[in-house]
Amino acid sequence: MTELHWLGATELASALDAGEVSAQEVAGALLQRADEVDPSVRAVLTRTDERLLEDARAADRRRAAGALRSPYDGVPVGYKDIFVTRGTVTTAGSRILEGYVPPYDATVVQRCSAAGLPLAHKLNMDEFAMGSSTENSAFMATRNPWDLERVPGGSSGGSAAAVAAGIVPWAWGTDTGGSIRQPASLVGIVGVKPTYGVVSRYGMIAFASSLDQAGPLTRNVRDAAALLEIAGGHDPRDATSIPGPAPRLLDGIDAGIEGLRVGIVAEFMQAEGLAHGVRARVEDAYRRLEKLGAELGEVHLPISLEHGISAYYLIAPAEASANLARYDGVRYGLRVDGEDVVAMTSRTRAAGFGAEVKRRVMLGTYSLSAGYYDAYYGRALRVRTLIKQEFARAFEHVDVIASPTSPTTAFRLGERTADPLAMYLSDLFTVAAPLAGLPAISVPCGLSPDDSLPVGLQLIAPALQESTMLRTAYAFEQDLGFAASPEGRPPL
Amino acid sequence: MPIDRAAVDHVARLARIALTEEERERMQAELSVILAHAERIAALDLDGVEPSAHAIELTDVMRPDEVGECLSRDEALANAPAVEDGRFAVPRIIEDA
Amino acid sequence: MSDAFETTIGLEIHVELATASKMFCSCPVAFGGEPNTRTCPVCLGLPGALPVPNRKAVEYTIRIGLALNCRIAERAGFHRKNYFYPDMPKNYQISQYDEPLCVRGHVDVPTEDGVLRVGITRVHLEEDTGKSVHVGGSGRIADSDRSLEDFNRAGTPLVEIVSEPDIHSAEQARAFVSELRAILASLGVSDVRMEEGSLRVDANVSVRPVGEGEHGAKVEVKNMNSIRSVGRALQYEEARQRDALRRGEMPTQETRHFDERTGRTSAMRTKEFAFDYRYFPEPDLVPLTPSRAWVEEIAARLPELPAARRARFAADYALPAADVAVLTASPEVARWFEEAVAAYGGEPKRIANWVTGDLFGLLNDAGVELTEAKVTPAGLAALVRLVDAGRISGKQAKGVLQAMFDSGAEPEAIVAERGLEQVSDEAALQGAVDEAIAANPDAADKVRAGNLNTIGFLVGQVMRRTGGRADPRVVNELLRRKLVP
């Protein structure tokens, strides 16, 4: 049998059901794995060993009593440190929240706990989810398990690396401009950004409210569907939550893609900066989809490519500038003293925020300020409308849109930190889906022939068509066989 | 348009971030580069295009006027940097925009 | 010379809504309470918390808009108003900007010079801040050395009503606020207590020489904590600006604080810094599109408003304007009066006199609201009937009312307990009359001799012998029969 730490969530659930292993043994094996590899990967910000073991004990008791909370009762889950956890430190990767202990649980955490999922660690991230490499964490840089000299992507880099390294079987991340899909792509796992409003944002520390969406990072597509079923669905505490019950995503996931119309984004494939090895693997993936019965066609998203990054880097910082105003040294978090309240708050924020956060708060404040709103933020919201319209036109002809997730494989630590714009271009293919609110997934399509690092295929579906998207990804994943084979695991 | 030093200072004050001399300089350069890229959207014809503040269209989401549970005072104050008389203490307030 | 200036006043009025729960969370709305005991992640602005609007607050805002003759928006939305202040948990206020719920209305204000129509620019919904206590120095913000924040009030639904600059004197402003308060009270949407801050008035005042097209500098006046102080503050401010203009000085655009004790306004310590609120659509909330059906339903349930009530009181109860004004000042008083009139069944003016005179006197002395008083409408009606029936005198009734006010007892019970009921039975009084004549032969002789003024002295003697219970009219009659030939 494969070592416990390499099992996916569904496989662990089967092992628990079969009585081959207890939840406590699973938890113990994962903790041991964390001891072994996390000192080099550095995915975990706050270890929750005690809580994990306690939760696992409770899961075993429920199993003994025949009172399981869900089919995944006893399968531990990790959380990006952006989800607030009652009684457990939550920092969003920021110095300004160092030591902050929330008095409540995020809805996602609440629902996973209600399903019996033991809480396995708070995972590293770019500060307030601002970044594409997890180098912007105030506490440490997470490494890519495939090459410790490289970044795992970001901002959910800790979640991605933890899943890829076998520290947790699955984890929650958040995606604002690509923060789930890009790290999933760079570490060779599955990452899903659902339709905006499918997963509650309550208790998820806000970066850019109109874009932020939580989603799973998993070893395979089925696990991603399962985690969404557990925590998705309407939440009355989030006014932007889509009404209706949790989506049914596992039903029919293996129905195949015969006759499915897949649109290749012409502009993305011609983009300057698309790495040769990424292009090669993604083109293989397109052929594989065709082989599986899909009809390939071309779609055009010129505005998304040309202006998506611009719109994104105007809208997200503007919203962030307001969302981060609450970190003022008054009610919680860091305080640096000052002679009056303005000095206190200004010094607190100077000391508590990292360079990238300051940059974006400044950028957002500027683009909202008197005289600039119309040219920047107001205009970006209208570009957003064009991007929505562009997708709507494309989906008149296709069921799913396919592209590379990231233009490159994992880059080296420090490679892009000096040049914010270069870092922003990591999101070139991923920013459009959140701007339009659409669901998107990154699914591994093998290793780049250039550097033997993972490459991700991105699939985007119309709003609330997660099932089509997951069915496509599942068919592809099963046929490729990468995720299930030792080749799909980092040499760690 | 490149952002000047006065604009950096004005924005830093609005955003309540005390910048060092070096940060002010770097911020001016970096914001200029990012805004220059963002200004590409000026080229788009947006006549008659409505803004999208949201990705997904929902309307009229409201809650019933019902009272629920509050945090205890200890919970509310637990993370406060300074507390006095059951309240959050702050240095003296000066009126400023 | 004073005729050579004209004053323009626009008012901005904030009204705390009396919903059960806060605007965006389920914490209770209540005045006072131990600091920071009515907060939650949402109204404390904790990381991750999200707002969800209170439907009742939206309904109340529409109700206010309808009562102020506004157009109700088909599409409204919330914006974030960004500025840092330690009493504001998120350092932005969720408010409404270019899509308010209600626009373009008016209020017809009764004034001594007839009806003044004041335009309403907009009525919008937002959230209140917490409360700061300033510590050190005199306790005022200016010389304090630190402040303490209580967030119990943070997130209370707040309606902002903005008037057009249609007001041209302090007295008109006072009348407008008074009428607006009466309307809001009728609607039952707020406690409208200025002293407790549930109704807050800010004014923009500018004075300019008559005929000059340009408006003068706008001066914002804050901290007027009663309707009376609205009149006082604006009167002061009007005069101050007029005097400045006479001296050839231009008043500066600034915010001034009204001091209740001195009756003066003084410039607040604000830095010269244009506010830049960076409004943008609140991404955590979605648009409101009040349906026509909902608006019509709210309109159908609008209660009688003060103007209509005043007209009805004047017509139905035949009351003079002064009584009408007092009795319709609040819906509670009006309702109380109408219940008393109904229970009484006689001339409404009789009840009006008792309410506006003795009863209000007692309430004022005790500092009690009519609704909290122990005297009931039925009780007052019964009391007046006792007087009408001659069972007690008007003077005794005042004492009975005081007792009713103190103890809440029924007037009949008080009369019985105090043995106040008048004795008008001739046979019962005969003995006392005879005794009085026997004990005062000189007085009796004077009456017999035709000096009828002295009869009053003998009546008083009988009253003393009966402990004041004798009906003086009957006693008078008996004495005349005995002594006057």
Ligand SMILES: [Mg+2]
């Ligand atoms: Mg306001």
Ligand SMILES: [Zn+2]
């Ligand atoms: Zn609350």
